Amino acid sequence: MGRRFAELLRGPYGRVLRRQGLRVRVTGIATARHGLAIAPRGLDLGRCLRQVRSGGSLDRLHHGTRPATVLDFVARVPADVLLEVTALDPRRGEPAVSHVKAALARGLHVVTANKGPVAFALRPLTALARRKGRRFLYESAVMDGTPIFNLVARCLPGVRLRGFRGTLNSTTSLILSRMEEGLTARGALREAQRRGIAEADPRHDLDGWDSAVKGCALANALLGARVTPAQVRRRGIAAITPKEVRRALRARTRLRLVVRGGREDRRVRVSVGPDPESGSPKGTRSGSGPDAALVLETDLMGEIGVFERGATVDQTAYGLLSDLLEAVRRPRGKRPL
Amino acid sequence: MGRRFAELLRGPYGRVLRRQGLRVRVTGIATARHGLAIAPRGLDLGRCLRQVRSGGSLDRLHHGTRPATVLDFVARVPADVLLEVTALDPRRGEPAVSHVKAALARGLHVVTANKGPVAFALRPLTALARRKGRRFLYESAVMDGTPIFNLVARCLPGVRLRGFRGTLNSTTSLILSRMEEGLTARGALREAQRRGIAEADPRHDLDGWDSAVKGCALANALLGARVTPAQVRRRGIAAITPKEVRRALRARTRLRLVVRGGREDRRVRVSVGPDPESGSPKGTRSGSGPDAALVLETDLMGEIGVFERGATVDQTAYGLLSDLLEAVRRPRGKRPL
Numbered sequence: 001m002g003r004r005f006a007e008l009l010r011g012p013y014g015r016v017l018r019r020q021g022l023r024v025r026v027t028g029i030a031t032a033r034h035g036l037a038i039a040p041r042g043l044d045l046g047r048c049l050r051q052v053r054s055g056g057s058l059d060r061l062h063h064g065t066r067p068a069t070v071l072d073f074v075a076r077v078p079a080d081v082l083l084e085v086t087a088l089d090p091r092r093g094e095p096a097v098s099h100v101k102a103a104l105a106r107g108l109h110v111v112t113a114n115k116g117p118v119a120f121a122l123r124p125l126t127a128l129a130r131r132k133g134r135r136f137l138y139e140s141a142v143m144d145g146t147p148i149f150n151l152v153a154r155c156l157p158g159v160r161l162r163g164f165r166g167t168l169n170s171t172t173s174l175i176l177s178r179m180e181e182g183l184t185a186r187g188a189l190r191e192a193q194r195r196g197i198a199e200a201d202p203r204h205d206l207d208g209w210d211s212a213v214k215g216c217a218l219a220n221a222l223l224g225a226r227v228t229p230a231q232v233r234r235r236g237i238a239a240i241t242p243k244e245v246r247r248a249l250r251a252r253t254r255l256r257l258v259v260r261g262g263r264e265d266r267r268v269r270v271s272v273g274p275d276p277e278s279g280s281p282k283g284t285r286s287g288s289g290p291d292a293a294l295v296l297e298t299d300l301m302g303e304i305g306v307f308e309r310g311a312t313v314d315q316t317a318y319g320l321l322s323d324l325l326e327a328v329r330r331p332r333g334k335r336p337l
Numbered sequence: 338m339g340r341r342f343a344e345l346l347r348g349p350y351g352r353v354l355r356r357q358g359l360r361v362r363v364t365g366i367a368t369a370r371h372g373l374a375i376a377p378r379g380l381d382l383g384r385c386l387r388q389v390r391s392g393g394s395l396d397r398l399h400h401g402t403r404p405a406t407v408l409d410f411v412a413r414v415p416a417d418v419l420l421e422v423t424a425l426d427p428r429r430g431e432p433a434v435s436h437v438k439a440a441l442a443r444g445l446h447v448v449t450a451n452k453g454p455v456a457f458a459l460r461p462l463t464a465l466a467r468r469k470g471r472r473f474l475y476e477s478a479v480m481d482g483t484p485i486f487n488l489v490a491r492c493l494p495g496v497r498l499r500g501f502r503g504t505l506n507s508t509t510s511l512i513l514s515r516m517e518e519g520l521t522a523r524g525a526l527r528e529a530q531r532r533g534i535a536e537a538d539p540r541h542d543l544d545g546w547d548s549a550v551k552g553c554a555l556a557n558a559l560l561g562a563r564v565t566p567a568q569v570r571r572r573g574i575a576a577i578t579p580k581e582v583r584r585a586l587r588a589r590t591r592l593r594l595v596v597r598g599g600r601e602d603r604r605v606r607v608s609v610g611p612d613p614e615s616g617s618p619k620g621t622r623s624g625s626g627p628d629a630a631l632v633l634e635t636d637l638m639g640e641i642g643v644f645e646r647g648a649t650v651d652q653t654a655y656g657l658l659s660d661l662l663e664a665v666r667r668p669r670g671k672r673p674l
Contacts, residue, residue, distance in 0.1 A: 012637060016495035145638050147492035154491040155484035157662045158353035159655075295646070300349060301482050301655045302647045309632070309640035318496075318638045325494045 001085045001113060002031065003052060005317045006045050013321050022328060028077035030070045032087065035059035038067070040078045070095065074102045081327050083320055084112035090204050090213050090229075093120035104128045104136060109327040113316050115141040118217035120228060135327045138221075140319025142168060142214050143292045146308040149221055150322070152296065159298045161222050163262025166294035168214045170311050171198040171205035172237050172257040173291070176274075179245045180254065185237075197311075207236035208257060208272040215259040215270040222296075223261060225268035235273035248276040262297070338422045338450060339368065340389060342654045343382050350658050359665060365414035367407045369424065372396035375404070377415045407432065411439045418664050420657055421449035427541050427550050427566075430457035441465045441473060446664040450653050452478040455554035457565060472664045475558075477656025479505060479551050480629045483645040486558055487659070489633065496635045498559050500599025503631035505551045507648050508535040508542035509574050509594040510628070513611075516582045517591065522574075534648075544573035545594060545609040552596040552607040559633075560598060562605035572610035585613040599634070 005013075009024060017024055026043045030036035035057035037043060043061060051058055059066060067073040074082065082103035086096055093116030100117045103110045104125060112118075117125055118141045129136040139149055152161065167173050171192050178188035189206075192198035204210045212232035219225040237257050248255045258275035261268060293307035308315065342350075346361060354361055363380045367373035372394035374380060380398060388395055396403060404410040411419065419440035423433055430453030437454045440447045441462060449455075454462055455478045466473040476486055489498065504510050508529050515525035526543075529535035541547045549569035556562040574594050585592045595612035598605060630644035645652065 013495075016637075019495070146641055147488060150492040151484060151488060155487045155659075157659055158350075158356075293642075300353075300651070300658070302645070302649060302652050304483055305630075305642075305644040305646065307642040307644075309642065312639060314637070315639050321637070322492075322494055 001313055001316060002029070002083070003049065004313045005083065005085070005320055006049055008314070008317055008321070010045050010049075013317075016321065017325075020325065022325075024324075027079050028073060029058055030067075030073040030077075031058060035062075036067065036070070036073050037062040038073065038077050039063050071098060071102055074099050075106065079108055081109040081111060081324060083324070084110060084114055084117075085320070086114065088114050088116045090116065090209055093117060093213075097121045097125075100125055100136065101128065104132055104134055107132050107134060109135045109137070111137045111320055111323040111327060113140040113320055114138070115213050115217045117141075118221055119213045120216075122217075122220040123226065137323035137326055138217075139323050140316045141217050143294060143306070143308050144311055144315035145317070145319030145322060146292075146306060146315070147322075148218070148294060148306060150326075151306065152222055156296075156298065156301060156304075159300050161296060161298055163260065163297040164218055164222065164294060165258055165260045165297070166292065167256040168259055168292050168294065169205050169208075169211045169257050170292060171202055172208075172211075174198075175206075176237065176240070176245060176255050176257070179240075179242055180249055182242075184242065185240070206238050208234045209236075211257055211259045211272045212270065215261055215272060218259075218294075219261040219268050219270050223263065223268045225261070225270075227268060227270050231270070233269070233271040233273070237274050240274055251276065338650055338653060339366070339420070340386065341650045342420065342422070342657055343386055345651070345654055345658070347382050347386075350654075353658065354662070357662065359662075361661075364416050365410065366395055367404075367410040367414075368395060372399075373404065373407070373410050374398040374400075375410065375414050376400050408435060408439055411436050412443065416445055418446040418448060418661060420661070421447060421451055421454075422657070423451065425451050425453045427453065427546055430454060430550075434458045434462075437462055437473065438465065441469055441471055444469050444471060446472045446474070448474045448657055448660040448664060450477040450657055451475070452550050452554045454478075455558055456550045457553075459554075459557040460563065474660035474663055475554075476660050477653045478554050480631060480643070480645050481648055481652035482654070482656030482659060483629070483643060483652070484659075485555070485631060485643060487663075488643065489559055493633075493635065493638060493641075496637050498633060498635055500597065500634040501555055501559065501631060502595055502597045502634070503629065504593040505596055505629050505631065506542050506545075506548045506594050507629060508539055509548075511535075512543075513574065513577070513582060513592050513594070516577075516579055517586055519579075521579065522577070543575050545571045546573075548594055548596045548609045549607065552598055552609060555596075555631075556598040556605050556607050560600065560605045562598070562607075564605060564607050568607070570606070570608040570610070574611050577611055588613065 028038040034052045037058040067076055084096055084099050096114040096116040100110045118138050125136050142148055174192045175188040212229040212234050216227050216229050219227050245255055253276045255274050255276050259272050261270045291307055291309050295303050295305045297303055365375040371389045374395040404413055421433055421436050425433055433451035433453040437447045455475050462473050479485055511529045512525040549566040549571050553564050553566050556564050582592055590613045592611050592613050596609050598607045628644055628646050632640050632642045634640055
């Protein structure tokens with residue numbers, strides 16, 4: 001993810017930023033398996049990418065004493081914005097939450113592709129950002145760079161959201177659509193893993209936890225809730241049989257793992273479960289692909305649906321670019337330098 | 338449409354506007370069959386609605402000499418914003434184009450629910466608005482109040498649209514979906530008319546002209562084109578047989594009337610025709626309803642889909658409210674009065 005963003009930054013993203021009068025200097029990169037480097041004057045992205053591609057380490061590009069931990073890196077890297085794209089522990093939202101918190105506390109804007117911080121700590125992180133006069137942005141936390149949070153914030157003035165429902169987990173969508181075509185659950189899972197859609201350990205997808213985390217991120221950001229994944233009523237697809245899948249098809253519908261959020265007696269509730277009705281709400285069938293789809297239930301504008309075709313790493317990367325542009329945006333009207 | 342907006346202005350829309358520190362005074366209303374009235378100090382909307390509901394005329398609420406024509410009304414009504422919701426002659430885009438032009442020339446902001454001005458005269462009208470320092474807004478011209486133009490303008494920074502495709506005509510979508518269930522084309526049309534979805538004269542829907550006008554509005558606004566409906570390659574659904582509909586179903590797809598826009602050798606081309614593939618592009622199946630769906634084909638963000646459930650007059654009215662709020666929006670940061 002981070003690597004792809006760096007590649008795009010050298011290409012189209014760089015052009016977009018320059019058109020807006022912005023020059024980005026990458027002053028530090030911390031990776032899980034390829035070391036880290038801080039260079040106040042800016043790193044040579046080409047060199048960094050060559051190092052990583054050749055299996056080398058970024059450490060040799062580092063200037064000064066090496067930070068002992070990534071958190072130490074976050075505390076020291078000289079920057080205006082932190083892009084947080086670490087692998088997530090979906091049970092705790094770490095280490096993303098700690099990284100975001102540390103960066104905001106230092107007065108950096110933070111852009112994350114992680115749903116964890118939004119699902120587990122949206123309010124404290126947003127409050128911290130406000131105190132510091134910085135932005136905490138997370139458009140790619142759900143459905144990659146597809147505008148969801150920005151759509152509601154920028155394009156639905158005066159509207160109050162009543163709830164949402166959607167199919168947000170591509171692994172289960174792909175598995176169920178392949179089962180519709182006759183594959184066994186196991187065969188479908190193997191294909192999803194072969195295509196790099198499912199994790200090597202797909203349990204969090206199959207048991208609905210991944211969807212629950214996304215549902216909490218949406219509920220917290222769009223419905224002003226304070227829900228965490230442990231509070232979500234959750235059922236996965238492990239128990240779904242080919243017979244049930246076929247029965248749904250005969251009824252001209254499709255089983256999908258659906259996330260729902262809505263207000264029930266003044267509280268926001270989130271649930272996850274296989275659903276023949278809105279697993280593919282009319283107009284949002286994810287067809288034979290892993291496409292994600294989300295329906296927003298509003299008071300003044302009825303139901304609006306958004307869906308994403310593909311869900312590639314490039315689409316997640318775009319969400320980071322979109323948030324980066326927002327974080328450093330000039331006040332309206334002012335011309336770029 | 339106008340009547341419904343007036344009703345909502347007395348209720349939820351009024352509350353939304355007040356929350357933003359805005360008070361709306363309706364200084365004039367011109368109708369097709371219920372006369373017109375101008376009242377510089379503001380009309381009593383309740384009284385206007387009672388008049389119209391009881392089949393009366395607004396003329397008796399008019400102050401001063403009566404404008405001879407609606408265009409005369411537009412030239413004289415004292416206002417900051419004109420809401421243009423006249424019935425459209427889809428062949429010429431009139432009288433909407435003339436109304437919009439006259440109002441902008443006078444220095445009014447213009448909000449329209451009409452696709453005509455966007456399909457037939459976007460550039461001159463936008464240029465005129467810019468010269469006058471006013472806004473010309475038309476979110477509800479396509480897919481009612483569903484954010485399309487605003488989504489692209491506000492939520493996809495740096496993105497270049499390559500093209501679009503969608504099912505935008507609810508009459509043909511409903512007819513084709515009913516044919517899938519065994520109805521004849523004629524029976525399906527009668528139902529669409531009974532449900533008030535199809536016009537008494539549905540020719541512009543069936544022959545694809547309505548879709549062509551919408552396609553031009555999208556192409557002009559989103560792809561910077563200068564196309565008019567007469568230039569659109571167009572095929573309607575009149576010739577579609579129940580047999581073709583069933584054949585498509587057996588192939589696990591659905592026939593829909595699809596609008597496509599895209600760049601071909603440096604020119605933007607728009608086409609309309611029945612399409613089994615993207616008539617219901619995966620993820621946008623309009624199911625058994627008349628829901629509209631649009632897929633945006635982008636350079637940096639892949640494909641993004643938006644769809645609308647229902648398509649009610651309230652959803653068109655919301656587009657007007659959304660544009661009205663944008664037209665009179667205070668500069669960022671400033672608190673409402």
